[in-house]
Amino acid sequence: ETGVTQTPRHLVMGMTNKKSLKCEQHLGHNAMYWYKQSAKKPLELMFVYSLEERVENNSVPSRFSPECPNSSHLFLHLHTLQPEDSALYLCASSHPTANYGYTFGSGTRLTVV
Amino acid sequence: GENVEQHPSTLSVQEGDSAVIKCTYSDSASNYFPWYKQELGKGPQLIIDIRSNVGEKKDQRIAVTLNKTAKHFSLHITETQPEDSAVYFCAAANSGGYQKVTFGIGTKLQVIP
Numbered sequence: 001e002t003g004v005t006q007t008p009r010h011l012v013m014g015m016t017n018k019k020s021l022k023c024e025q026h027l028g029h030n031a032m033y034w035y036k037q038s039a040k041k042p043l044e045l046m047f048v049y050s051l052e053e054r055v056e057n058n059s060v061p062s063r064f065s066p067e068c069p070n071s072s073h074l075f076l077h078l079h080t081l082q083p084e085d086s087a088l089y090l091c092a093s094s095h096p097t098a099n100y101g102y103t104f105g106s107g108t109r110l111t112v113v
Numbered sequence: 114g115e116n117v118e119q120h121p122s123t124l125s126v127q128e129g130d131s132a133v134i135k136c137t138y139s140d141s142a143s144n145y146f147p148w149y150k151q152e153l154g155k156g157p158q159l160i161i162d163i164r165s166n167v168g169e170k171k172d173q174r175i176a177v178t179l180n181k182t183a184k185h186f187s188l189h190i191t192e193t194q195p196e197d198s199a200v201y202f203c204a205a206a207n208s209g210g211y212q213k214v215t216f217g218i219g220t221k222l223q224v225i226p
Contacts, residue, residue, distance in 0.1 A: 104156030
C-alpha cells in the first residue's frame with residue numbers, strides 16, 4: 001500500500017451508465033491529481049486540486065466530472081462514456097509547494113462497453 | 114508547455130548488466146526531475162529524483178544524471194536483477210505552486226535471468 005487508495009480496482013460500465021471512482025489519502029498531502037494512462041501514450045493529466053480548489057482542467061470532456069470534498073478525498077464522476085475512455089485511471093497526491101514527487105494509487109482499470 | 118521525450122521504449126538486458134534510460138525536456142523552467150517505476154497491476158512509484166541544482170544523485174544501484182545545458186537527464190541501473198523488470202517513467206516539473214508534472218512515454222525494461 002502506498003498510502004493512496006483507489007476504489008474500485010476494476011470497473012466495467014456501459015456507455016449509458018453513471019459511475020464514480022474514489023481516491024483517498026491520509027498522507028497529509030493537500031494536492032490531488034487524476035491521470036489517465038492509456039497504452040503507448042504518456043500519462044495524461046486530467047485534473048488537479050490544490051487545497052481543495054480545482055486549479056487545472058486539461059481540456060477534459062464534460063463526461064468526466066471531478067469532485068474534491070476535502071483534502072483527503074477525490075472523486076471522478078463518469079457518465080455517458082465512450083469506448084475510447086477505457087484506460088487505467090490513476091490518482092496521485094503530493095505536497096503542493098515542494099517537489100517531493102507524487103504518491104500514486106494502484107489505479108482503476110476502466111472498461112467501457 | 115513542457116515536452117518530455119524518453120528512449121528507448123523497450124530495453125532488454127541480461128541479469129547483472131547495466132541499463133540506461135535517457136530523457137530530454139524542452140522547458141528550461143523545469144527544475145525537478147523524478148523517475149517512477151511501474152510494476153504490473155500497480156501505480157507508478159517514485160524511485161529517485163534530482164533537482165536542477167545537482168548534476169548527479171545515487172541511491173544504491175540506481176543513479177540519475179542531469180545536464181541542464183543540454184536539457185538531458187538519464188537513469189542508470191547497475192547490476193540489474195529480475196525484480197528490476199518494470200516500466201520506468203521519467204518526468205519534468207516546475208516547482209512553482211502545485212506540481213505540474215509532464216511524463217515521458219515510458220521504457221519497458223526486461224531483465225533476463
